[in-house]
Amino acid sequence: MNALTDNPALWLTLTIAAYLIAVYIHRRNGHSAHTHPLLLSVMMLVPLLLASHTSYARYMESARFIHLLLAPATVALAVPLFANIAHMRTMLRPLLIALVVGGTAGIASALLFGKLFGLPRDVLVSFSPKSVTTPIAMALAEKLGGNASLAAAAVLVTGILGAMGAERLLHWLRVRDEAVQGFAIGLASHGVGTTRALHISHKAGAFSGLAMSLNGIFTSLCLPALLTIWPL
Amino acid sequence: MDNRTTVRSQPDRAVKTNPQTDFLTGFVGLMTYWLSGELLVGLLGINLPGAVAGMLLLLVVSLIRKRVAPAVSQASQGLLSNLSLLYVPAGVGIIDHARLLTDHGLGMLVTLVLSTAVTLAVTALTLKFLLARRREDS
Numbered sequence: 299m300n301a302l303t304d305n306p307a308l309w310l311t312l313t314i315a316a317y318l319i320a321v322y323i324h325r326r327n328g329h330s331a332h333t334h335p336l337l338l339s340v341m342m343l344v345p346l347l348l349a350s351h352t353s354y355a356r357y358m359e360s361a362r363f364i365h366l367l368l369a370p371a372t373v374a375l376a377v378p379l380f381a382n383i384a385h386m387r388t389m390l391r392p393l394l395i396a397l398v399v400g401g402t403a404g405i406a407s408a409l410l411f412g413k414l415f416g417l418p419r420d421v422l423v424s425f426s427p428k429s430v431t432t433p434i435a436m437a438l439a440e441k442l443g444g445n446a447s448l449a450a451a452a453v454l455v456t457g458i459l460g461a462m463g464a465e466r467l468l469h470w471l472r473v474r475d476e477a478v479q480g481f482a483i484g485l486a487s488h489g490v491g492t493t494r495a496l497h498i499s500h501k502a503g504a505f506s507g508l509a510m511s512l513n514g515i516f517t518s519l520c521l522p523a524l525l526t527i528w529p530l
Numbered sequence: 531m532d533n534r535t536t537v538r539s540q541p542d543r544a545v546k547t548n549p550q551t552d553f554l555t556g557f558v559g560l561m562t563y564w565l566s567g568e569l570l571v572g573l574l575g576i577n578l579p580g581a582v583a584g585m586l587l588l589l590v591v592s593l594i595r596k597r598v599a600p601a602v603s604q605a606s607q608g609l610l611s612n613l614s615l616l617y618v619p620a621g622v623g624i625i626d627h628a629r630l631l632t633d634h635g636l637g638m639l640v641t642l643v644l645s646t647a648v649t650l651a652v653t654a655l656t657l658k659f660l661l662a663r664r665r666e667d668s
Binding site for chain 1 (some may be wrong): 557560561563564567577578579580581582584585586588589592593598602603605606607609610612613614615616617618619620621622623624625626627630634637638639640641642643644645646647648649650651652653654655656657658660661664
């Protein structure tokens with residue numbers, strides 16, 4: 299048994315296997331947000347860790363090989379952004395203003411409501427980048443005194459909420475322009491929302507992807523400064 | 531090999547492809563952007579994740595060259611198509627926060643619900659207002 303649990307390949311293999319099962323279930327459920335592969339994978343792996351009395355640190359010794367790939371994947375986000383940036387040409391100024399206003403509202407509202415509900419400081423820091431794509435949010439949380447796992451959880455929940463509720467909310471606000479819908483969904487709920495926006499239309503999906511990338515950059519640049527002046 | 535030399539002989543914008551090594555070339559490219567980003571952030575002393583700086587570098591280079599190198603594009607697609615897998619290890623880390631979830635679970639959920647709604651509404655209404663005003667102007 300030790301030969302197996304001491305092998306660094308064990309949790310690496312189980313993580314990829316759990317992910318593949320999760321993707322299969324996600325696909326069978328029509329890619330709906332609440333069967334997101336991350337959520338399902340975690341729900342499969344946590345009981346395995348608990349049952350085998352494996353600590354998270356021990357698990358990470360094996361799984362860190364996957365974790366390491368997050369950084370080059372973050373760099374890779376420049377490729378879809380480059381592809382979508384052409385959509386900005388015609389409405390550069392309105393999009394950038396909406397980015398700054400919406401991006402700031404995303405951070406500030408998380409900090410304000412979090413404080414209101416008495417969340418501890420490290421949770422507030424980890425939640426503040428909750429609207430941006432997971433690799434960026436995790437890197438920011440880690441760098442600014444939060445926790446990468448909490449950030450990943452907050453980002454995932456935000457994405458699922460955005461994917462499930464955004465269309466209803468936008469309809470209620472009488473926002474009918476697909477470009478505006480897509481941009482708001484991508485800015486507020488990153489890649490999970492973008493997957494949903496692609497179901498509205500190709501145009502909404504493109505603006506959603508654009509907003510997701512732009513907010514990742516905006517939040518990275520302004521969050522460190524904002525947190526130093528914000529009374530946490 | 532023949533294939534490569536013929537392609538290379540074309541002037542300008544020649545696209546060299548070699549299926550055997552393209553993914554690795556692209557992957558090394560992405561890693562190099564990441565490490566350059568880390569270096570840049572360290573040198574400038576700014577509080578930005580190195581990988582994000584690397585992404586900005588790749589974006590700027592692509593905008594200047596008006597294209598993404600095919601190998602980099604291929605490697606990016608490979609990584610991004612299974613992006614969710616890459617955050618599973620971090621997601622499992624929630625196991626260390628059981629106490630936090632029982633103490634603050636509801637507060638955290640409500641915070642995320644309200645904040646997501648505010649972000650969506652503010653962004654959508656700002657952009658809608660700006661576009662409507664621009665239409666009136668023209």
